[in-house]
Each structure stands twice: as structure tokens, then as C-alpha cells.
Amino acid sequence: MVFDTITFSEKDGIATLMLNRPQVMNALSTQMRAEITQALNGIATDTRCVVMTGAGAAFCSGQDLGDPSAAADIEATLRREYEPMLRAVTHCRAPVIAAVNGVAAGAGANLALAADVVMAIDSTYFVQAFTKIGLIPDAGGTWIVPRLIGNARAMGAMLFADKIPARQAADWGLIWEALPEDEFVETVQARARQLADGPTSAYLAVRQAVRESGANDFATQLELEAKLQGEAGRSDDFREGVQAFLQKRKPRFTGR
Template identity: 80%
Template sequence: MTYETITFAKKDGIATLMLNRPEVMNALSTKMRAEITQALESLDEDVRCVVMTGAGAGFCSGQDLSDAAAAADIEGTLRREYEPMLNAVINCRAPVIAAVNGVAAGAGANLALAADVVIAVESAYFTQAFTKIGLIPDAGGTWVLPRLVGNARAAGMMLFADKIPAPQAAEWGMIWQSVPEPEFVETVGARASQLASGPTGAYLSVREALRASGANDFATQLELEAKLQGKAGRSADFVEGVTAFQQKRQPSFTGR
């Protein structure tokens, strides 16, 4: 499939989705949102990890402010275009790594934070820039940020719209890792390969359990763990994992 605003390539079980409007710091247009959604919803079964990154100097600068139609109907745009895109990320059939190679602003920051894991180059930064133009954070920001960094830091980020450098974001627990630029590509590649060769079903169950834990009481979470662990225990990957452990070798997981 040919795309206009993203590139999408697959190799060794890894799909790399690159936002590809570098002339506008990969600002999100209607076409880009649709293409991201389509790419993620149509993954082949052999894709076991997705890396989402940006072309050029930035990851994503957020909404394309030159889009008059979107500005005229912000609520409709969020419902029709942003919600399917974000749901495609969080419900992706493979773990998603956001490889943040530069600025991640506004909806671009929240697109990154929707991924399962965020790895950012040290020179990158995150900003909830919405109040600078008289808006509130959207694209899931008001849900995800308090859960990652707590209400006080989330409120400060949203009200002041400060730039949060990647090392600080990692220190706060907003992202998984901040990496020096010379090591960034290699680090992302190694982590993607690790996920692509791992027990995909177990990874997705980890995602499900983590997301449910915020709303569940302890007893309910124990029930969910038992259910998900039972599913994992019936998988071919579990059999392979135990066999490899007993034989003192590396497991060869199939994702099944």
C-alpha cells in the first residue's frame, strides 16, 4: 500500500511507521490521521512489534494549524479522526514503541504517550502546548498524563505548557527511556527486535492488565491476572519458554 503522509515498512517482524511531513515537523493532518489508523488496523499477522517515529528533526508538532476545516469543527475532528487513530495505537495487535526523535508537542506528544513504550532521544522534548492557543489538552492527554506523572505535574504541564526535556520525562516516569543521540537508533532497534522475538500474546495481556489496574480493586485485579495467566499458560509460547529453560537455551517464541 502506498501512503502520502507516512511511510510504512516491514522487516523481521517489525513494522516501522514513520510520520512523513518533515517540512511541518510532521504536523497531523486529516490525511495523516487516516493513514496512521489504516496502517495500524491492517497489520499482517507476522508483525510482532511496531515502531512509530518521525521523519526529519521532529516526532510530531501536533495538529496542523493551517487546516481550516479542522479548526472550524474541533470537536467533530476529535471524534471522527483522532479517536480512531488513538484507538488504533492503544489496541494495536502488536506492542508499539514510540521512538521520539525530536519535538513531540500537543497532540503529537499524546500520540507518542499512547504507545506501550516511549524511547526518546535526549534532545527531544514534550510539551502540552494547547493553552498557548486557548485550548485544553486533548488526544488522550488528560487521561494518560495524570496516570504517568501524577496530578501536580500533569496540571503544571498543561497550564504552563512548559517544554519537558526527554531526560526529565524519563526521570518523572512519563517515558521509559531517554537515550543519547549516537545510541538512539541502535537502542530502538534492539528493543524492537526484543519485542518482535518475544511472546506477543503475553505482551498484550500485560498491556490489558496494566490498563485495567487503575479502575480495579485488588480482588478484581487478582481475578483478571488469573484469567490472563490461564490464557498465557495454554499458549505454545509458554510451552516453549519452559522447555527452553529446562534445556538451558534461548526460547524461540512464535507469538502464539
């Protein structure tokens, strides 16, 4: 696939999606949202991990306020463009790592936080910048952020629109890990390789179980666990994992 606002490549089971409008800090335009959605929905069946990152000095500065969509019906834009993009991230057929290489602001922060794992350079920051222009957090932020860091911190982050440094974000549980810049690319690639070599169907079941847990009572969650575990127990990867354990060797998972 060839795109104008992103670059997208797949190699050895790992897809890399790079937001590629560095001249505007990778701000989200109508075209970019459509291309992100198309790329994630169209990944190859043998892709087993996706790394989403940004070109240049930023991950994503949020909505491009110079794009015509910024002056259009915001509600319609969210429903027509943002919702499909975010569903493409959260329902991707492979685990998604957001490799936050620079500032993640507004909808750009929430795009990153929609990923399964978020890793960031420790010199960068996240900011729920919406109230600075008289809006509320969108792009899933009011759902994602309170579940990650609790209502008190989410409310402060959204009302004050303060920058949250990556290390503080990691300490709060907003992201998985903050890394020194000189270790960032290598560590992200190692984590992506780990996921690409792992039991993909089990990873996706973990994603489903964790995300549904917030709306379930304990009994309902136990039922979901049993269902998903039953499916995992019938997989080729489970059989391979047991055999590898008994034979004291590294498993060779196929994602099936």
C-alpha cells in the same frame, strides 16, 4: 500499503511507521490521521512489533493548524479522526514503540505517549502546548499523563505548557528512556527486535492488565490477572518458554 503523509514498511516481524511531513514538523492533518489509523489496523499477522517515529527533526508538532480540520468543529474532529487513530495505537495487535526523534508537542506528544513504550533522544522535549492557543489537552492526554506522572506534575505541565526535556520525562516516569542521539537508532532497533522475538500474546496481556488496573479495585484486578494468566498458560509460548528454561537454551517464541 502506499501512503502520502507517512511511510510504512514491514520486515522480519518489525513494522516501521514514520510520520512523513517534515516540512511542517510532521503536524497531524486529516489525511495523516487516517493513514496512521489504516496502517496500524492493517498490519500483517506476522508483525510482532511496531516502531512509530518521525521524519526530519521532529516527531510530531501536534495538530496542523493550517489544515482545514483545525478550523472545523473540533469536537467532531476528535471523535471522527483522533479517537480511531489513538485506538489503533492502543489496540494494535503488536506492541508499539514510540521512537521520539525530535519535539513531541500537543497531540503529537499524546500520540507518542499512547504507545506501549516511549524512547526519546535526550536533546528533545515533550510539551502539552494546548493552553497556548486557548484549548485543553486532548488526544488522550488528560487520561494518559496523570496516570504516568501524577496529578500535580500533570496539572503543571498542562497549565504552564512548559517544555519537559526528555531526560526529565524519563526521570518522572513519563517515558521509558532518554538516549544520546548517537545511540538512539541502534537501541530502538535492539528493543524492537527483542519484542519481535518475544511472546507477543503475553506482551498484549501485560498491556491490557496495566491499562485496566487504574479503574479496577484490587479484587477485580486479581480476577483479571487470573484470567489473563490462564490464557497465557495455555499458549504455545508458555510451553516453549518452560522447555527452553529446562533445556538451558534461548526460547523460540512464535507469538501464539
